[in-house]
Amino acid sequence: MPEAILKTDQACPKDLSQEEQDLFWMQYAYSLAEKAESQGEVPVGAVLVLAGKLIAEGWNRSIQSHDATGHAEMMALKNAGQAVENYRLIDSTLYVTLEPCPMCASAMVHARVARLVYAAPDLKTGAAGSVFNLVANENLNHKLEIVSGVLQAECSAQLSHFFKSRRAHHKEIKRQLKSGLIDS
Numbered sequence: 001m002p003e004a005i006l007k008t009d010q011a012c013p014k015d016l017s018q019e020e021q022d023l024f025w026m027q028y029a030y031s032l033a034e035k036a037e038s039q040g041e042v043p044v045g046a047v048l049v050l051a052g053k054l055i056a057e058g059w060n061r062s063i064q065s066h067d068a069t070g071h072a073e074m075m076a077l078k079n080a081g082q083a084v085e086n087y088r089l090i091d092s093t094l095y096v097t098l099e100p101c102p103m104c105a106s107a108m109v110h111a112r113v114a115r116l117v118y119a120a121p122d123l124k125t126g127a128a129g130s131v132f133n134l135v136a137n138e139n140l141n142h143k144l145e146i147v148s149g150v151l152q153a154e155c156s157a158q159l160s161h162f163f164k165s166r167r168a169h170h171k172e173i174k175r176q177l178k179s180g181l182i183d184s
Contacts, residue, residue: 010054022117025049025095026151030119032059032072033097033158039064043158046072046096048080048089048113055092056080072096073104077111088112097155099126099148105134109142117147119155 012021025047032045036059044060058075062068073096081087093115094108100118105127108116116128116135127134128146135144176182 011052012049021052022095022147022150025054025093026097026117026119026155028054028057029072029095029097030151030155030158032057033155036060036072037158037162043162044072044096044098046076046094048076048092048094050080050084050089050092055083055089069103071101071104072098073100074107077104077107077113081111090114093117095150097151098122098159099128099130100135101125102127102132102134105132108135108144109140112142113144115145115147117150119149119151120159121148121152 012024016024029045029047032047033043034045036045037043039059039061041060041063046058047054048056056076056079058072058077058079060070060072061075062070073094076094076096077089080089080092087110089111091114092111094113095117096104097119099120099122100108100116101122102125118128121130123130125131128136128144129148134140136146137143173182
């Protein structure tokens with residue numbers, strides 16, 4: 001069984017409000033985003049929860065797996081389907097540190113995820129309200145409840161820092177190549 005497929009009893013502490021549960025699970029997703037970043041990936045983490053229990057997790061793996069579908073949400077959805085032995089994830093909640101792209105949003109609709117909770121908006125490809133709204137589109141056969149902004153400042157800062165560092169690294173490589181300090 002791959003490491004990210006979970007059949008676990010890990011659950012949110014009892015007696016928390018929905019808002020507190022959302023924060024609890026988003027903090028877990030944030031830790032997975034840190035894991036992605038430590039592997040050289042864009043820092044995005046996702047968890048799928050059903051009845052207050054963790055069913056599956058995922059983190060970005062597109063770069064290391066050379067797979068355009070290697071997004072955190074896709075990994076969590078695939079792993080959840082394996083864990084519950086059904087591609088329908090009815091009554092589940094997906095927590096993710098960055099607003100889903102159209103591919104991930106469409107997969108959530110097909111899986112019948114009930115709720116989407118995301119931290120940071122994606123103003124370039126967000127498909128849960130920022131650019132598109134595929135998860136609550138009236139023309140589709142399933143709509144998700146959307147909660148945005150949970151742990152937004154922390155997740156946005158994490159993503160901004162990652163891309164700033166990445167740009168600086170690429171700029172330094174170009175400088176070294178231009179100066180002849182390294183070979184191409």
